[in-house]
Amino acid sequence: MELRQIRYFIAVAEESSFSEASRRLFVSQPPITRQVRQLEEELGVQLFVRSQKGVKLTDAGSVFLEEARQVLTHTRLAAERSQAAGRGQIGKLEIGYFGSPIYSVIPAVIRRFCADNPLASVSLQPMRKRDQPDALRDRRIHVGFGRYYPHAAGIEIETVVQESIVLATSDSHVTGAKTIRPKQLKGEPMIVFPQTGRPSFADEVIRLLREEGIEPEVVYEAADLSSAMAMTAAGQGVCPVPESVTRLAWPNLCYLRISSISAQSPVSCVYLSNNDSPLLKSFIRSVRAEFDDP
Numbered sequence: 001m002e003l004r005q006i007r008y009f010i011a012v013a014e015e016s017s018f019s020e021a022s023r024r025l026f027v028s029q030p031p032i033t034r035q036v037r038q039l040e041e042e043l044g045v046q047l048f049v050r051s052q053k054g055v056k057l058t059d060a061g062s063v064f065l066e067e068a069r070q071v072l073t074h075t076r077l078a079a080e081r082s083q084a085a086g087r088g089q090i091g092k093l094e095i096g097y098f099g100s101p102i103y104s105v106i107p108a109v110i111r112r113f114c115a116d117n118p119l120a121s122v123s124l125q126p127m128r129k130r131d132q133p134d135a136l137r138d139r140r141i142h143v144g145f146g147r148y149y150p151h152a153a154g155i156e157i158e159t160v161v162q163e164s165i166v167l168a169t170s171d172s173h174v175t176g177a178k179t180i181r182p183k184q185l186k187g188e189p190m191i192v193f194p195q196t197g198r199p200s201f202a203d204e205v206i207r208l209l210r211e212e213g214i215e216p217e218v219v220y221e222a223a224d225l226s227s228a229m230a231m232t233a234a235g236q237g238v239c240p241v242p243e244s245v246t247r248l249a250w251p252n253l254c255y256l257r258i259s260s261i262s263a264q265s266p267v268s269c270v271y272l273s274n275n276d277s278p279l280l281k282s283f284i285r286s287v288r289a290e291f292d293d294p
Contacts (some may be wrong), residue, residue, distance in 0.1 A: 001039065002035075002149050002171045003072070003075060003194075004035060004070045005023070005035045005036070005038065005039040005070075005074065006039075006071055006072060008021065008025070008026075008027075008031075008032045008035045008036055008039075009036055009039055009047065009064070009065075009068060009079050010068055010069060010072070011024050011025050011060065012032065012036060012048070012055060013047075013048075013055075013065045014056055015057065016054045017054040017056055017244055018032055018033055018036075033289070036048070042062075045058070045060040045065060046060065046061070047059075047061035048059060048061055049074065052110050054245045058148050058233060063100070063178070065131075079290065080101075081194055081221065085182075086273070089134075091120055091121075091122060091241065091279040092121045092122070092279075093113070093120060093121070093122050093123070093142050093143070093279055093283055094123050094125065094140065094141040094142050094143075094144070094197065095110075095122060095123065095124050095125065095141060095142065095143055095144070095145065095279070096125045096126075096127035096132050096135055096140075096143070097124060097125070097127065097145040097146065098126070098127060098128055098132070098144070098146035098147075098194075099128060099146055099147060099194060099201065099224070099225065100201075100225050100241070100244065101145040101146065101147070101160075101267045102124075102126075102145075102240075102246060103225075103245065103248060104160060104244030104247065105145065105160055105244070105267045106124070106145055107203035108290055108291075109286060109287045109290050109291075110122050112286045112287075112289060112290040113282070113283050113286035115218070116282070116285075116286050116289075117282055117286075120182075120248065120279065120282070125141060125145065127141070128147045128196065129144075129148075129149060132144035132146070132149075132269070132270060133152045133155050133233065136155065136270065136271060136272050136275075137154070137272065142271065142275070142277060142279065142280045143237070143269050143270065143271045143280060143283060143284075144269065144270045145160075145267065145268070145269050146267075146270075147198055147199075147200070147201050147204075147265060147266060147267060147268065148199040148201065148203070148204065148266075148268075149268055149270055150199065152191070153276065154272060154273050155271070155272065155273065156270065156271050156272070156273045157268050157269050157270050158269050158270070158284070159266045159267070159268050160266075160267045160268060160269050160287055160291055161266070161267050162265070162266050162290055163242040163243045163244055163264055163266075163267065163268075164242075164243040164257075164264055164265075164267050165205065165208070165241070165242065165243070165258065165264070165265055166240070166241060166242075166243050166246060166256060166257055166258065167185075167237065167238055167239070167240055167241075167257075167258055168232050168239045168241045168250075168253055168254075168255055168257065169181055169232065169236040169238045169239075169253070169254060169255075169256060170232060170233055170234070170242075170254075171251055171252050171253070171254055178256060178257060179216075179256055179257045179259045180197070180256045180257070180258055180259065181215075181258075181259050182209065182211070182212040182213075182214055182258060183214065183260070183267070183294075185214055185216070185238070186214050187208065187217060188217065188234065188237070188238050188287065189217055189219040189220075189237035189238070189239050190216045190217055190218050190219060190220055190238055190239070190240075191218075191219065191220045191221075191228050191231050191232055191236065191237040191238065191239040192205055192206065192216070192218055192220075192221055192222070192224060192228070192240070193221070193222040193223070193224055193225055193228040194222070194225075194241070195221045195222060195223045195224075196223075200263060201242070202221065203230040204246045204265060205240040206218070214239075214250040219237050219239060220236060222239075225241070225245065228241075229241075229245075229250050229253060232253060233250060233251060233252040233253050240258070241255075242265050242267075244274065248278075269287060270286075271284070278281065285293075
């Protein structure tokens with residue numbers, strides 16, 4: 001049974017005439033007549049009662065018409081979904097992430113990607129930076145997010161956005177000022193994060209302060225942002241954080257800008273250089289569109 005036979009049969013059934021079906025399909029009548037006859041022989045039933053006035057569906061033909069229409073619908077949908085997959089508009093995108101990008105960048109790019117590709121879905125996996133290259137190579141994830149990735153063979157590192165660095169402090173530590181000078185941090189107990197994943201945001205903060213002539217007095221290396229914020233809110237020290245963290249409503253915390261330190265912290269995405277997945281390409285387009293927009 002061929003799709004061509006099914007299309008010919010449906011046209012004849014709907015027009016109640018081989019000649020009208022021929023005009024509708026822009027196909028001469030003999031091939032249509034021949035293909036419908038072959039279809040009846042293959043099915044072993046008569047689909048039409050033929051007369052000089054035209055044709056009429058038999059009971060078997062009426063049943064087959066309903067099923068034949070569904071076959072064509074499913075075939076069309078299968079073709080459309082296949083084409084959408086080829087354009088990267090359908091499928092499941094696996095994202096690995098490490099650290100604070102989950103609070104700002106990742107929700108923004110997922111929102112853009114899903115708006116651009118409503119048939120696609122996304123899955124998030126927390127994953128250490130050092131594990132992401134192997135996960136990319138094993139195709140367990142399509143893309144990873146984090147900061148300060150070391151170079152790895154076959155891995156593309158693309159900067160998504162640059163964030164300013166601000167200082168988180170407990171409410172009790174603030175005197176009403178909105179900024180703080182680097183030299184005021186001298187002797188301040190400092191909390192940094194993350195504890196692992198070198199090079200890291202913590203490394204960058206320490207480097208920047210040393211460039212200002214300040215040797216940070218690190219009293220606590222937190223495993224992640226949440227534990228760093230908890231210790232800061234408890235008054236155990238001050239903590240440099242990416243600016244996106246200021247959008248989160250942490251209790252008993254406030255944020256100060258650090259004057260004269262203009263350095264920024266990059267959020268990057270990583271993916272295989274040779275991954276030609278249309279889904280990945282579509283996602284990277286959404287990432288660029290989200291953060292390249294004025």
